[in-house]
Amino acid sequence: MIIETSLLRKDFTVRRKAGRFRRTASVVSAVDGVSLSVAEGEMLGYIGPNGAGKSTTLKMLTGVLTPSGGTVSVCGLTPVPQRSTLARKIGVVFGQRSQLWWDLPLMESFSLLRHVYRVSEGDHAARLRYCRSLLDLDSFVDTPVRQLSLGQRMRGELTAALLHGPKVLFLDEPTIGLDVLSKQAVRGFLAQLAERGDTTVVLTTHDLADIEKLCRRLVVIDHGRVVHDGTLDELHAAYSSKRRVVADLDAPWPDDLTLPGAAVESVEAEGFRVTLTLEGATAGEVVARLAQAVPLRDLSVREPEIEDVVARLYTGASAGTGPRDGR
Amino acid sequence: MRAQSQYRLSFVLELVFSTVVTSMDLATVWVLFAVNDSLGGFAGPDVLLMVGIAAFAFPAADLVVGNVEKLRYYVRSGLFDAVLLRPLSALGQLSAMDFASRKVGRVVQGTVIYVVALAVAPVQWSVPVAVLVVLTPLAGAVFFGAIFVAGATVAFWWIDSGEISNAFTYGGKDVAAYPATVFGGLFRRFFTYGLGFAFVAYLPALAMLGRSEPLGVPDWLRWCSPLTSLTAATLAGLFWRTGVRHYRSTGS
Numbered sequence: 001m002i003i004e005t006s007l008l009r010k011d012f013t014v015r016r017k018a019g020r021f022r023r024t025a026s027v028v029s030a031v032d033g034v035s036l037s038v039a040e041g042e043m044l045g046y047i048g049p050n051g052a053g054k055s056t057t058l059k060m061l062t063g064v065l066t067p068s069g070g071t072v073s074v075c076g077l078t079p080v081p082q083r084s085t086l087a088r089k090i091g092v093v094f095g096q097r098s099q100l101w102w103d104l105p106l107m108e109s110f111s112l113l114r115h116v117y118r119v120s121e122g123d124h125a126a127r128l129r130y131c132r133s134l135l136d137l138d139s140f141v142d143t144p145v146r147q148l149s150l151g152q153r154m155r156g157e158l159t160a161a162l163l164h165g166p167k168v169l170f171l172d173e174p175t176i177g178l179d180v181l182s183k184q185a186v187r188g189f190l191a192q193l194a195e196r197g198d199t200t201v202v203l204t205t206h207d208l209a210d211i212e213k214l215c216r217r218l219v220v221i222d223h224g225r226v227v228h229d230g231t232l233d234e235l236h237a238a239y240s241s242k243r244r245v246v247a248d249l250d251a252p253w254p255d256d257l258t259l260p261g262a263a264v265e266s267v268e269a270e271g272f273r274v275t276l277t278l279e280g281a282t283a284g285e286v287v288a289r290l291a292q293a294v295p296l297r298d299l300s301v302r303e304p305e306i307e308d309v310v311a312r313l314y315t316g317a318s319a320g321t322g323p324r325d326g327r
Numbered sequence: 328m329r330a331q332s333q334y335r336l337s338f339v340l341e342l343v344f345s346t347v348v349t350s351m352d353l354a355t356v357w358v359l360f361a362v363n364d365s366l367g368g369f370a371g372p373d374v375l376l377m378v379g380i381a382a383f384a385f386p387a388a389d390l391v392v393g394n395v396e397k398l399r400y401y402v403r404s405g406l407f408d409a410v411l412l413r414p415l416s417a418l419g420q421l422s423a424m425d426f427a428s429r430k431v432g433r434v435v436q437g438t439v440i441y442v443v444a445l446a447v448a449p450v451q452w453s454v455p456v457a458v459l460v461v462l463t464p465l466a467g468a469v470f471f472g473a474i475f476v477a478g479a480t481v482a483f484w485w486i487d488s489g490e491i492s493n494a495f496t497y498g499g500k501d502v503a504a505y506p507a508t509v510f511g512g513l514f515r516r517f518f519t520y521g522l523g524f525a526f527v528a529y530l531p532a533l534a535m536l537g538r539s540e541p542l543g544v545p546d547w548l549r550w551c552s553p554l555t556s557l558t559a560a561t562l563a564g565l566f567w568r569t570g571v572r573h574y575r576s577t578g579s
């Protein structure tokens with residue numbers, strides 16, 4: 001296991017004003033007992049709502065923050081005491097925070113990084129060539145970083161994080177704020193990286209399309225705790241995601257009509273469109289019953305969307321209810 | 328460096344300005360002696376020796392690690408994350424991030440004052456004294472460096488800590504440059520011996536002049552500056568490490 005954490009915890013003391021001079025301190029656990037193990041070459045999606053503790057976990061894995069409790073090991077090293085050694089073995093991209101030198105052209109940043117990480121010239125050139133061709137850097141490598149667009153900068157950041165050939169790559173919201181094309185470029189590049197299989201990737205994101213396209217394994221965290229760890233399919237199964245039937249009708253939906261094995265989710269367009277969720281019955285059975293009951297014009301069956309599942313997961317976890325049966 | 332050489336005029340102005348400031352410091356000493364014959368029981372050249380040591384040690388420390396003052400800004404903005412993600416010493420990176428060549432000028436001025444002071448003061452030359460003459464300014468620089476680092480480290484807990492650390496760095500520089508005998512009781516005990524500023528210039532200068540401490544400090548303590556500096560540096564280093572572990576980063 002290249003990354004291993006057990007009961008990892010990070011507490012922050014938050015002081016609030018209470019009266020003119022008095023302040024009350026309270027302890028907030030940003031990360032509250034996270035146990036993870038990631039195998040070499042795996043690509044892990046780490047998701048959760050804002051403030052769930054994603055970035056904090058990443059910062060503990062990279063040695064920026066000292067854990068308040070639990071154990072961490074990355075590449076067999078303990079991040080904080082062995083920070084410098086670890087830094088040579090990992091690459092980090094924080095979407096909201098640049099690793100590049102603001103006033104230097106990308107090319108100069110890259111050669112500076114070569115010295116910082118003491119990479120041999122040959123390796124450096126080979127990796128740079130690889131990234132340049134895959135990420136289309138050629139048109140802007142000589143532009144100062146501050147003049148780059150966000151998409152260009154992010155491609156530069158990715159390159160910078162990979163130049164020393166890291167074993168593990170940590171990406172904190174790498175596609176945040178990017179346009180569709182840049183997102184595709186970044187995803188395509190990461191998919192390539194995953195295919196080569198020699199780099200372990202941990203990716204946090206709010207864009208679930210990132211996860212669908214890239215990660216087989218998904219860890220969902222909320223309020224500092226892991227609420228799901230498994231594949232996307234397992235997530236759907238665990239939260240019993242439901243398929244839907246959407247029907248356009250020729251006559252308004254009779255309000256008192258019920259169909260066994262399906263529940264009415266919504267009635268729209270003055271009663272001419274109804275959305276049913278399947279509960280137990282198959283789509284075929286529901287469609288057959290529907291056709292008997294009302295005049296149908298058009299029909300579609302919709303697969304559950306990951307967004308919905310995750311949204312339910314977030315709200316469910318906040319309300320303190322765990323996964324339902326079905327796992 | 329490259330960025331700074333773009334601004335030649337500003338460099339020259341800085342140099343002129345810092346020369347004026349240093350001359351003002353010297354003028355203060357001169358004015359004091361114009362009024363009194365002695366300062367805390369010491370003649371002009373003796374005090375000049377102490378001023379000279381401090382005038383070298385402080386700017387030298389400022390040149391090498393003075394930039395850690397910026398830590399506040401890095402901690403507040405969360406940019407310190409990027410510093411910690413590179414495989415280099417965090418302290419080294421902060422110090423090197425904005426190497427200010429203009430500060431070299433002050434070190435040169437300090438060296439000149441020190442050399443002049445050694446020539447005019449009644450130094451009792453011997454081999455140990457010669458060693459002390461070489462080591463003292465360096466030990467002083469290490470001592471001030473430790474103060475700079477310790478002062479900056481406070482920012483890990485307390486972001487608006489600038490003036491506190493300035494009190495100890497710039498204030499300490501002034502305390503170090505005068506004989507400890509000029510200060511009042513409690514203040515003297517706290518700053519000169521409690522925090523060790525007397526070891527920067529006052530005590531080693533006494534040894535160079537072959538004089539005992541008039542207030543009864545044992546003679547051997549006069550030779551201890553390199554040791555106190557090492558102790559201060561070690562403590563500052565430990566404090567720094569504790570600080571880094573308390574770094575909280577910012578939300579993102």
